[in-house]
Amino acid sequence: MRLVFWAEWLRFRRSRANLCILLAYCITLALCALWSAHGAHQLRAANAQEAATRVALIQQARDSQDSVQVRAQASGRVSSPVSGQASANANATTDPKRAAMQAFSLGRSMAGQAQLPPGPGLALSLSPHHTLTTRIAVSVESRHADGRRSDTLNNPMLAQYRALDLAAVVALLMPLVAIGWCAGTVQEDRERGIWRTLCAQAARPWQPLHAALAIRAAALWLPAALACGLAMAGSAGTTTGSGVLWWTLCLAAYAGFWVALCGALARLPISSAAALLTGLTAWLLLTFAVPAGLEAMAAARHPMPSRLASIVELRQAQQDAEVRMPELLKAWYADHPESAPRISGGHTWPVNFLPRFAYQDDLVRPLMRRFDQKRLAQAAFLERWAWLSPPMALLQVSDYLAGISAAHHTAFLDAVDQYEQAWRNFFVPRVMSYRGLTADDYAHIPRFQGVAPASAAPVPSLLGMLLLVTAALMALLLGFRRRIGRD
C-alpha cells in the first residue's frame, strides 16, 4: 500500500495542472487568511477604542462637574473644600435642576455602550460582526426607536457583493478544488486508455484510486487548516487552542466529504467532462439550493414577525406612555419615597420623561426580543438539518467559533437588557431626586459585564454531522471497491 501511495503521490506531484491548482489554492487561502487576520485585528482595535471612548465620556462628565464645583466654591456657594463627605455631598449644594440634567446627560450619552465580545475564531467569520448589532449603547431614554444607539453603518452596495469571510471562502473554494482534482479522474484515465493498465498493475485495483483520493484530501485539508489556524492564532492570541482544534477537525471532515463525493462520481458511467459537470451540479445544490431551501423551511416553521408591524406597536406604546406621563410620574415618586425630589413645583423634561421611558420600554422590549427568539429558533432548526448541506454546517461552526452565532447574539442581547436595567437603576433615581452624581458615584457607574461564554456544545454536534455524512460517503466508496477494475 505504501508503494501505491508513493506512486500516486508522484503522479499527483508531476501533474503540472495539479500543482497549478494547488498553488492557486494556497495563494488564495494565504491572502484570505492575512486579510481576515488583519480585519479581526482592526475590529478588536475598534472595540478597544470604543471602550476607551466610554471611559473618556465618564471622565469628561466628572471633570465637567469638578469645574462647576470649583466655580461654585469660587463664588462662595460651597463653603468647604471638596473632600471626603463634603465632596460626596457636593451636589447637594448645587442647583438641583443642573444636577439632574448632568446625571441625565451622562445617562443618555454613549457611555453606556455594551459590546459583544468576539470569539477566538473571529478571523473566520468577520462580516456578521458588521451586519448584526454588536454594539449597543444603553440609556435612560428609550433606545428601541433610535437607530443611532445600535445600528451599524455599511455601504449596502458592498453588502450586495457579499463579504470575503475566511470560512465562506474555504467553504466555497475547497469543494471546487476537490472537484477539479478528483471528479472524473477515473473517466479521464479511461478516455486516455490507461485505466486498464493501472488496474492491471495493482493487486487490488481500488487501492490506487483510494490512495489518489486520500492524497488529494490531505492536499485540500492541510493548506486550509494551516491558513485558518494561523489567521485565528494571529488575530486572537493564546485562547484559540481548542477553537483551532475544532475548526481543523471540521475542515478535515469537510475535505473528506467532498473528496469522497467526487470519488463516488468516478464510478458513474459518464465522460470525464460530464463527471466534472455532475460534481459542479452537486456543489451548486449543496451550497446554494439546499441551504436556501432549509432557510425557507426554517422561516415557514418559525415565521419571523413583521418588523413593519412592530413599528405600529412601538408607536402605540409611545403614544400610550405619553398620554399617561403625569400618572406615571406620580406613581414613580410614590414607589420610590427614598428618591423624593429636592425641588417643589412642577417637573419638566427630562425628569417627567424618565418614568414614561421605563413604562414604554416595558411594553416595547418584549416586542423587539421576539425577533431574536425567532432567529434563535430558526438557527436551531438549521443546525438540526445541517447534515444536508456541509457548506452551511461549516459556516455555522465558524459562527460559533467567532462568537457571532444566533445563540451568542441572543445571549448578548439578554445581557444588554440586564445592563440597561442596572444602568437605569443607577441613573434614574439620581435624576428624579435632583441629586445628580456625586464625585464618588462615578466609580460606581455600572459596567457591562460581558456575555457568559456560550456553550460550544453545538460545535461537536455539527462536527459529528459532518463526520457522519463523510463516513456514509466513504462507506459507499468502500462498498464499490470490489467493482473497481471489473469494467
Place this chain on the structure above:
Amino acid sequence: MIGIIVRRELLALCRDRRVWILALALLAMWAMLYVAALGQQQRLQAERAQIGDTTRAQWDKQGIKHPHRGAHFGMYVFRPDVPLSAFDPGVEPYVGQALWLEPHRRNMARFNPDADSGPATRFGHIVPAFLLAGLFPLLIMALAFSQATQEREQGTLRMLQSMGVSNLALLAGKLIAIAACLVLVFLPVFALLGISAIWQPGVAYAESTYLLPRVASLAAVYLLYYLGIAALGLAVGALSSGSRGALFVLVVLWAVFVLAAPRAASAIAQARVPLPSATQFWAAIAHDYQRGLPGDPDLATQVREFEAGLLRQYGVASLSQVPIGVNAARRLVRDAYADKVHAYHFDALWARYQQQQRLLRWASVFSPTIALVGTSAALSGTSLAHQRHFENAAEQYRQAVNTALDQWDMAHTQGNVSYETQYAADAVWQSVPAFHYTPPSLGFALRSAWPDLLLLAAWAVAAMALLGVAARRWRP
C-alpha cells in the same frame, strides 16, 4: 457560408435533447423562484401600504399636545415597492425598510432584512437575478465550450478545414447559433418579467407602460452579458487541448467572475475607502452641531445673535415680550443649522459610498458580473443611486413637515411657552400633507449605470477579440 454554419449548428443544438432538458429545467427553476419572489413582494407591498396608513392614522390622531412633542412623535415613511424588485432586489435587502422622520435629526432607514437572514445568504442571495447573473453563465459556458472541443475530438474540424471552411466563420457561426438559442430560451424569462410587471396589482397603467422599456433594457443587457460569456466559452474550448481541461478553466473563470472578484473588490473598496463607525459618524454630527462647522460660529453664539436680533426687530426688552412664539422661532434657526450639519455629513458619507462604487467598477475589469449586477440593479430601480434618491426625498419631506409645524407654533404663540403646555390638536397633525414619492425615470437609471454598461460592452468586445485569436490558433 456563415448562414449554412448557423443553420447546421442550430439544427444540432435543437436535436440535442440535453440542451432542451437543461434549458427547460433552468427556466422552470427560474420561474418558480420568480413567482415565489413576486408573491413575497406583493405581500410586502400590501403590508407596507397597510402599515403606512396605520402609522399615518396614529400621527393624525395624537390628540392635544405641545406641537413640538407631536413633532417628536415623528412619522415613518416606507419606500414604495419597485415593480422589478422581485426580479432584482439590488441593495434593498441590505437597507432598512422604514425611515423615521423626527425633528432635529436625520435618521437612517432601519430594519434591514439581511440582518434577520440565516448563514447561507453569505454564499449568495438566491434571487431571480442571481440565477441569471451567477448560475446561468456556468451553463452557457458548458454549452459553448463543447461546441468547439467536440469538433476536434470527433475529428470533424480537420474535415471542415479541408473543405475550406475558415475557423473564424465556423466559430462565428457557432456563436450566432448559441446567441439565437439564448434569445429563444431567455425570451420567455423577460416576457414573463414584462407581463408580471404590467399586470402587477397596484401598478397604474401609465407606470406599467414605463416599465416595458426597463424590461427591454434589462433583456438587452443580459443578452450582451451572455454573448460575452458564450464567446469566452467558445474561445477557451478552441484554445484548450481537451474537454475536461477546457471545462476546468471555464469553471475557474466562472468562480473568479461570480464569487471571487466581487467579494475581493468589495473587501478592497472597504479597506481603501473606510467608512466611519456609526458611533463616530453620529458623534461628529453632534459635535459640529454644537461647535459649528468649519468657519461657522458655535450654536450658542448663533442662538444668542438670533435672540438679540428678535429683540431688535420687535423693539422689546425681553424675549417674553416678543409677539411671536420664541421657542418655535429659535427651533427654526437651530433646526436649519442641524439640517445643514446633517447634509454636510450625509453628503460626505454618500461621497464615500460613491468612491467605493468607483473602486468596484474598476474591479469589473476582472469580472463582467460586477458590471452586470450594477446595471441590472440600476435598471430595476433598486441601485444605491435609487436609494439615495428616496432618502433625499424623505429628508426634504422631514424638513418641510418640521418647518411647517414650527411655523404654526410660532404664529400661534407669543413669547416663551412651556413645553408642558398643550395647544395643538388633531387638526394640526392632519394638516401635514402625506409623503408622496415619485421614483426616478429610466434616464436616471441609465445615467447612473452608464459606466457599468460601458464596461459590460467592453467585456463583450474583448471576448469577441479572444474568439478571433482562438480562431487563428484552432488546430485539429
